[in-house]
Amino acid sequence: MSSFRFLHAADIHLDSPLRGLSRYEGLPLEEIRNATRRALDRLIAIAIEEKVSFLILAGDLYDGSWQDASTGLYMMKSLSRLVHAGIRVITLSGNHDAQSVIARELPRPAGIDHFSYDAPETIRLEDIQVALHGQSFRERHVRKDMTPTYPEPVSGWFNIGVLHTSLSGYGEHETYAPCSVETLASKHYDYWALGHVHARQIVCHHPWIVFPGVLQGRHIRETGTCGAMLVSVENNTVQSVTPVACDVIRWSHIVIDIADLHDLDDVMHAARLRMEHALAQADGRTVIARVTLTGTTTLHDSLCASTCWQDDLRSVAVSLDTGQNPIALEKLRNKTTSPPTTNTLHDLDTALSKLMSDPEFIATLSDDFEMFFSALPGCVERSSLMADENSWPLEEASSALRARLMGSAS
Numbered sequence: 340m341s342s343f344r345f346l347h348a349a350d351i352h353l354d355s356p357l358r359g360l361s362r363y364e365g366l367p368l369e370e371i372r373n374a375t376r377r378a379l380d381r382l383i384a385i386a387i388e389e390k391v392s393f394l395i396l397a398g399d400l401y402d403g404s405w406q407d408a409s410t411g412l413y414m415m416k417s418l419s420r421l422v423h424a425g426i427r428v429i430t431l432s433g434n435h436d437a438q439s440v441i442a443r444e445l446p447r448p449a450g451i452d453h454f455s456y457d458a459p460e461t462i463r464l465e466d467i468q469v470a471l472h473g474q475s476f477r478e479r480h481v482r483k484d485m486t487p488t489y490p491e492p493v494s495g496w497f498n499i500g501v502l503h504t505s506l507s508g509y510g511e512h513e514t515y516a517p518c519s520v521e522t523l524a525s526k527h528y529d530y531w532a533l534g535h536v537h538a539r540q541i542v543c544h545h546p547w548i549v550f551p552g553v554l555q556g557r558h559i560r561e562t563g564t565c566g567a568m569l570v571s572v573e574n575n576t577v578q579s580v581t582p583v584a585c586d587v588i589r590w591s592h593i594v595i596d597i598a599d600l601h602d603l604d605d606v607m608h609a610a611r612l613r614m615e616h617a618l619a620q621a622d623g624r625t626v627i628a629r630v631t632l633t634g635t636t637t638l639h640d641s642l643c644a645s646t647c648w649q650d651d652l653r654s655v656a657v658s659l660d661t662g663q664n665p666i667a668l669e670k671l672r673n674k675t676t677s678p679p680t681t682n683t684l685h686d687l688d689t690a691l692s693k694l695m696s697d698p699e700f701i702a703t704l705s706d707d708f709e710m711f712f713s714a715l716p717g718c719v720e721r722s723s724l725m726a727d728e729n730s731w732p733l734e735e736a737s738s739a740l741r742a743r744l745m746g747s748a749s
């Protein structure tokens with residue numbers, strides 16, 4: 340029975356670009372370019388600071404084949420620092436860094452263990468009696484559940500399953516090595532160190548099934564704190580699973596409903612407050628924000644007519660830069676709508692009246708009604724829905740529509 344701590348991370352996607360940024364003056368490009376490397380630096384620093392026994396990287400260390408060897412060399416240099424500090428490293432390949440995807444591999448120094456591509460295997464840390472079970476992806480697309488062939492737990496030891504998986508399906512994440520909480524639980528391991536799903540999530544506490552999430556958010560759908568999980572084990576029992584932030588750039592989606600604002604100055608003021616809040620939340624990190632304006636407003640037309648407000652908003656962002664904690668704008672979205680005007684209503688009403696007096700239009704409607712009636716179950720009498728054989732309920736429909744339109748304007 341031993342006590343130790345370890346770090347569980349996944350989805351580093353080293354050197355993958357941060358996406359969706361439009362270039363403009365004031366965008367900290369250099370900082371953005373190196374974000375995934377600096378997040379890895381933080382992970383390494385935390386591992387050393389926290390004196391963990393080992394680090395698990397559960398797949399997608401790389402985003403795909405390297406542009407050049409420097410990506411792989413940076414990873415090896417970083418992990419070697421842990422080895423020198425006496426911290427073991429256990430890595431696994433996922434879909435993005437499957438054997439068939441990464442054109443070449445660099446030799447790994449002793450102290451870094453990489454799960455086999457051929458079959459599930461057990462890596463044993465004898466001194467602390469920890470058994471890690473796992474298998475790397477050979478091909479990018481793994482469609483079958485990999486867990487049935489995972490080894491039996493080592494009795495009396497602390498057992499960890501390492502797996503890159505979409506579990507039973509997670510929204511936008513493609514299906515890889517599908518499995519369920521039940522199949523994972525049936526292996527009788529103590530902790531499942533998963534990777535692939537980029538949103539941090541503790542799926543289950545008995546056993547622990549954990550996605551640490553992406554190490555550094557890379558686009559506007561990866562907002563909020565990103566990093567790794569610090570796991571504390573005492574007498575072979577997990578005491579705590581604590582998220583630790585490793586990201587150096589924080590993505591934030593700021594949605595502002597401007598329905599109640601009167602002019603663009605008010606919009607800028609509201610945006611400033613929200614940006615200040617995002618910066619305060621980011622704890623010294625650079626923030627990349629998308630600002631989306633919503634709501635039904637008379638400002639809609641002027642927002643559409645000019646792009647000046649976008650420059651104004653960028654200017655607000657730039658003015659918040661204290662020199663160490665900038666906020667950059669990824670994109671500005673105008674999703675406001677214009678309130679219906681009396682003119683629009685009048686136009687609609689005229690169009691409706693015109694249609695109702697158009698015999699051709701009435702004929703097509705009659706066909707629709709005919710289809711509707713023929714689809715009704717036999718027990719519904721046609722006569723209960725129509726005043727007489729040749730009168731469709733058109734007047735009722737059009738006056739109901741008129742009433743709705745007038746109602747929305749008031």
Ligand SMILES: [Mn+2]
Nearest residue numbers: 399433434535
């Ligand atoms: Mn993946």
